[in-house]
Amino acid sequence: MIANVIGVLFDGVAYGSLLFIIAVGLAVTLGLMNFVNLAHGVFAMVGGYVCVVLMTRAGVPFLATLPVAFVAAAIVGLVLERTLYQHLYRASPLDQVLFTIGVVYMSIAGATYVFGSSQQPVFLPSYLRGQVHVLGVDLGVYRLFLVAVVALLTYALHLLLERTRFGSQVRASVDNPVAAAGLGINVNRVFALTFALGSGLAGLGGGLGIDVLGLDPTFPLKYMVYFLLVVAVGGSGTIKGPLVAAVILGVFDVSGKYFVPQIGGFVIYALMVLLLIVFPAGLYGRRT
């Protein structure tokens, strides 16, 4: 029983860390730049399809497809940001919602047209499959791999934001774009690069997540709530908030579906409404 609980908890953490890596880019655009981007899942889907196409049509090994997924999603993000999104930073939330729903619909239709509506397969290399036995608990190797990758990425992201020149430019631009521009920071460029980085991470997460989240054209819509939730609950300003929120959500969702399947997905929505009532500004609320 205990082993069972630990196993479910572990699955929840792995699931949560995946949510985090996809949603961290959204934490910047939504939480810091106040841009309601319902289409963030599209970047994850781009990454996922890049992985699948490279694996099934070109025979590239799984691990080698991941950097390509990152780059492809980052480029898509950069192009969209430069051509369309940047015009909407000052628009009303309603316009942003409508616009990004439009993008989601178009991407769903486009993905269905190109790849069909079925679930895409993923071929994990043999060393990532199976289970390992740790202290009497069976843990999925792939889940362990996920947690490790996300932990490394999170640390790298932390260093990037806190220790580099680019990181301090991002923080300055977000805190006060006018003053930052006055100090000679090219705010538009910083936002574009940040957006591309966030999209790239989402793409990477989409590729990593095919085995856990699945991949079909409705992906952006199916997981939209989860990504929004990570940001709304986690608050913004640090990467710690979304990380904690993602892990909490992951654990609750997986254990809810495992232990009380009768009410299943209900747990996560109830938790969300509850958390939003108790912490209207998120767990690690940012001053407004």
Place this chain on the structure above:
Amino acid sequence: MATPSLPIASRLAANAARLPSDRLRPLEVAFWLAWVAAFFLFPSYRLLGSQILITGLFAVSLDLILGYAGIVSLGHAAFFGVGAYTAGLLAVHGWHEPISGLFAAAIVAAIVGYLVSFLVVRGGDLTRLMVTLGIGLMLWEAANKAAFITGGVDGLSGVTIAPIFGLWTFDLAGRTAFVYALVVVFVVFMVMRRLVHSPFGLSLRGIQQGGRRMPAIGAPVARRLRAIFTVAAAVAGTAGALLAQTTQFVGIDSLGFQRSADLLIMLVLGGTGRLYGGLVGAIVFMLAQDYLSGIDPVYWQFWIGFLLVVVVLFAHGGILGGLQALRTRFLRR
């Protein structure tokens, strides 16, 4: 008040104090008469016509909170679904009279709306989005899991509705459905029209334009918003009940996110903050859907997404806003 030395100021004051005229304009009369004409002219489209009317009413209910009070909701289908299930369940369990069913559905939806309004009113835009989205998904999941009551994903069938006033039975060709929907939608619409032209409606516009200043002139902002949210929920519930009664079926998609999103699209397409926008948007959206998704559903979804992007980037105000801009330009010339 009208001192001769200040003619302009007094005229301004007189204008400001007057409520907007709510007499029916000729164009509005023509709009409603066109529906009557449509009944006789296009007998094979009566079923689609009643669906358009119902969806239009639903869109107008969203306009009350979005266009007038400025609350962006991603879960308005929750109230539509609550109304539909209320009417449907009543009919399945032996209460077949339609008009009392409508009232019951409106009341239940209003109660749910009133409870939800407390959560919606307190947050900022993002919190509102998330809360409405969350409530919508929660209700969908609840209906899905409570299959022994609602029929789950298969939907609620076996809804039998007694003849209206014991006289008109619901027929397959949609004769009764069309007339019933038209009368109910017209009556509810006129009530809403009166509401938004009242001082209450004006105070909502004030809140939308400057929520922080309204308390200074003595308007209780949170209470007004809760009131309009409750009314909008009741109207949405009425629309849901109409759909349940005229189609004699309740599908779980009546609660789905897609319905909330499509609703937003229709409203924005027609134009927000002018009541008729919801009806016009529903007509255009549903006729296009009927035609295009007949060709290919995927094709339809792509174009509706494309349309949304274009509307946001280039065509603010939707169809009615565009027409009005054309009209002012034409009149000025």
